[in-house]
Amino acid sequence: MGLTEIKKGKILHSKDDVVHTIEIVLKGSVRMYDEFDSLNIGIGGIIGIVEKNGVNYKYDYQANDDVTIYSYEYKNENSVQDAILSNPKIAPVLASQMVQVACNGYVYLKKKYDLATKEYKDLQTNQSNYPGLCALTGEPNRTFLELYNVEKLEKSEIIGSWQADFIISVYKNDEKIRKGFYSIGTEMCCGVIMGTVSIFEKILNEIKYLTEYSNNFAKSTASFKSVYAQVKAKADQLKRDSAVEEENVKIENALDTILEFSNVESGLRINFKKAIETYMKSPNRTDASDEMRMIRRDISKYFYEVYLTAFKTSLTTEILPIELKMFFMFGFVDEKLAGEENTAILYKFAKNYEPDENGRIKTIYEWLKMIYDGEVEPSRNEFDLDYVGFLKEQKAHGEITEAELKEKMNDSEEKLKFEVKNLFTLGSRMTFGRISVFLPIFDSENVQKTLETTYMSKDVVNSLINEIKKIDYSLFYRETVFSDTSKGITQLYVQKEVMPYVILLPNIGSRMSLWQEIEGRRRATPARFLTSIFHTENMFDNLLKTCGEYRWEMCKTVQGAYWNNIKDPSLTSEYCDYLQFYKKNNQLSTEQKEKLKIQLKKYSNNFRNVFVADYMTYMKFEEKGSLRLNKIARAILATYCTFSAETRTRLKENPQYKELITKHDNKIQNQLGLIANLVKKLNNQKDEIPEEVTMQEEFLNL
Template sequence: MGLITLNTNQVLHKSGDKVETLEIVVKGSVSVIMEGESIVVGVGGILGAPEHPGAEYVYTYTALEETSVFSYPFTSIDDIFKIIASNPKISPILAAQTVKIAVLSLDKYNEDFEKILAEYNQLDIDLADYPMMAVSVGMDVEDFPELEDIEPPVRTQALSDWQEKFYRTLNDNEEIMKKTCYARSADISNGFIMYALEAISFTAACREQLAEYKREFQRQTNKFRSAMQLIRAKSDDMKRNGAEGEATHIDIKDALNTILQYADADETSTENFRSIIMEFKNTKNRYDTSDESRALRRSVAKDYYTIYTSAFLRSLSDSSIPSEVMMFLMFGFVDEELAGLENTRQLYALMKTYKPDPEGRVVTVYEWLKKVYSMELEPSRNEFDEDYFTALRTLKTSGDITEDQMEMMKTDPLERLKFEIKNLLALGNRMSFGRPSMFVPVFDQENVIRPLDVAYVNTEKINDFYKYIRSIDFSLFCRQSIFSDPEIGVTQAFIDEDVTPYMILMPNMGSRASLWQEIEGKKRSTPARFIISIFNTETFEDVMIRLCGEFRWEMCKTIQGVHWNDVTDPSLTSMYCDYLQFYKKNHSLSTEMKEKLRTDLKKFNNNYKNLFVSEYMCYIKFEANQSPRLNKISREIIFTYCPFSAELREKFADNPQYGELIKKYTAHINGLIRPISNMIRRIQNDGFEVPQVLKDQYEYLKK
């Protein structure tokens, strides 16, 4: 008990907590919320008076700014008068504020009643329009017998006419009453306060009764409203599209309800998500560092993926997915007010004009999940670097599932989907966002720090980058395998195959791209899996080059296995680790170079991989443009294992930094080309057709 200081958005009491105290606001203001509707209580307001001691709070009390309240024990109704009587000096302020709250409560009750009455009247209109609208969008007309017993809401008169006029007049003449009446005697003020609190309690009881009617009304009409919401969404889509399907008008309204009705998830998740999005949207300081704001951001993600899963599954059998739902699946869009009108229009336009990658290697997360669900691809690894089947064996070993359950789950599309959503989507979404403590999975205009059309990452942008990076580091995505065909006399030939990675566009506006896994399972010839925010807030080229450097390092570690840092088995990682570990003894490095290396290692916390990625960026951005940034040893290692393309090598032939490296590399390549060329010639002389893989390898080596 005593004085309590509250930060902005800090919750004093939450609906469902036990009622044990009563508070008087001495500084700031508090929002009193029930069913998403609120009134604001300022200095002098009494908090908790309509509640019942020992019961659960009906309302939630949240500080709107830096606020102070004085707390008192609240064990019975008699405590209210004791508290009021113990504050005679501020009784005029208490009286004025309590009368104001009585009027605000009455206004809120009237407002709530008009809203639910409008919903009831709209239900009659929708029932009349439903059959024709359903037919017009190609949906079956259903029966809704549960709607037959719904009665209209009844307005309970919380206060008589004279009481209502009495309190409104007192409130309209607040200043006069404080000076001429309330200030005369604490007993007079206390009398007004107790009567006003009684009026507040009556009104609160009426609001609770109306809230109960609203909950039952929504439960009974939920199925019909779900059907009607989808019909409207599909009808609106038809209106938005011109004759050739181009967007002509964008006027998205009530997107959250459309998405929730479409998803048709369990009632608890649906209502929790609806409630938390409304609270999140109405919280101004939702990205500050307070515990309440952190908890609010975490709450947004709690049911998001349940809704996402339900909407995804329904979309698989729907040939005309509502635009709001597709924007949700592609971009994390949930509410037009949260996203902002202009952003909503741009998201709609981007969704409508999106073109899938013909090669299927650049995909939205929605397209990716469809591949996993259809068992076209295996689920991705989890946070413990376990693939799907390893994770199942771990569950079986720990006793969480049986042998039969494990066998069933191996081929169950839904279980595979849940695994992918829990791991790749949920974890990858947070990772690509770039600021984990600030992460929310929903699209929020607060996070839009670059124009959407500039930040947008599409298929063309990714493929153009691949073309650019291959023009420099041509062997970046190559994997080596062995080809043999005894029938034509080929016992063994090493083949380099270019394997373009999958790029999965995560539904957020973030700053990072990341390598999720280098290969699928243990097959080294399978594509890597990259993730990147579909809206990138950083310089796209830098983000992608950094990603490629990370891929170079991790792919080498995967290929080398336990020998990845063993210098007796030369590789990119082993040579680079050896160079950094013993740089102080390297006589090829000057004192200045050693000092720079010492500083760089300190900057990257002695993380060799991160330093390599940094130098790889310099190699691609600057060294490839004849602007030296690397020292002699680093340049030699990176060029040896990440050589420039033939075009650049020819251009750099006379460059003093690269001349000798290029000669050495050319001799090495000629040594590889010769046996392939001889093999092709021998096959032709024997009258056989040369396999395409050998032709491709010959052309690859010439690059």
């Protein structure tokens, strides 16, 4: 017994403990909770006042922060009174805190009761509307036997009672009562506390009943709600399709539609809605304060859980509500948060969306579906481990068994979770650009430019990629070996184009990223580029930068351990040698060396970043004849990132490029000669020309 200090996060009492003490909180606050709900007890609150001596605690008690308490032995009800009467100086504080805790509990109870009442009434309305909606949409009118398990909500004995009016009145008039009533004597404080405890216990019992009722209600209505949401969404879409103009289309209660359709469990639904409501009430949503950071963190946590649940529900749904499409594509959750004008634009984009014909530009929803269906393997995580490598590491650390490893190896849901946790979650933060204020949901506060000008449609992305390929024609080509002994071809090096995946993440951002250059160890697999679906910066420059990074990383992958060994010449090895020994290079002037020194300092001696900057200069300026690189950098880039035939023809008369282009053209002519001889040989043998031979000939003429 006596004064005790408790560290933040420590459990004071658990439900396994037997009640022997009561404690008065002198500093900090304590969370009182069970499997149903929780309440906070602040300074002056009495821990254990609703417990019974000699039996197990009904609640767990945990320190919200560093807490100081004073303990008293708890023998019977008189022990509580003795503790109050022995502290005449703080008795008014104890009374005020007890009333405040009870009031907080009552407010919480009323919110839960109002929500449960509304849900019950909504269910009755929806049941009444359901047959008509089925007739309108042509959907079958199903019978849901589990709805017979839904009981009518019992009337609350506390809400609207004299007890509720009493504690609310005492709470509102706390200052007056402290001066004019509590000051009369400690007995007055004791009477208020003990009377309020009786009311508080009734409140807690009703909260428990409501929580159990809501859980049972959610289970019994889940199937009906999901089907009803789909039928209603289809009916709403029919009405929207008949609207004269898309701008006149109304999206209402989008978040409810998303959560109902997705069949999100009640706890997650409440937490997600509450976090969004709190965020929307903030006067400055882009503030970087700790409070707003915590709110955004909660939204982010719940967002990906909801997204995962909604995604899995969508796999068994024929027609997705437009609200779900907007949610999947843009992170849209609320029409008020997005703004009426933006909502109309998002609706138009989602309604008119068509997948990329080449299958390379993917929304995150389409990408996750490919992961789930096993069309592609999950991406690497932040530690550069692929899915299989991650599982093996878990096994090595004893986190999973060999049997679990084998089971998870081909588990679609586990792969999906891995991709959401890594590429989706981390990639979204990365492409957003402003990590300190990152938010995964669509907010009008983040709209810096018109959505029409920043929307990364398949046509926009493909156009930009083609623009870069017109200059750096071999950018996405990979060297493979072809052989066909039946036709006398033992070894032919063939260049095959492997276009990257460009994954559109649901945010408004300013960055693009190369997530990985190949899948696993297979060199003939596509790279993975990430970008925001609404890109606010110069997309051409960002894509060009990403292509430079891809050039570097792809070369490292192909070269393996020799990527920086000049004895095996390559883009990376020659660039590393050039940057590492530039001071001794006689081909560079003093001025060029000084410029290179400044450049290396700017990029913290990161050779890759220096190369990327030079690559962008090469592609944007050198291609137009505006010479900005030194002789060494130009020669390396011209060798490994050769300009297209059109550009080479234009630059051939430039003294700085003439020799480089002539050297390249001679090399190409030699290779074309070999191909011509091979084709002639095959024709003489009356053999069909393999597609690979034709492909290589076409590549050499680019």
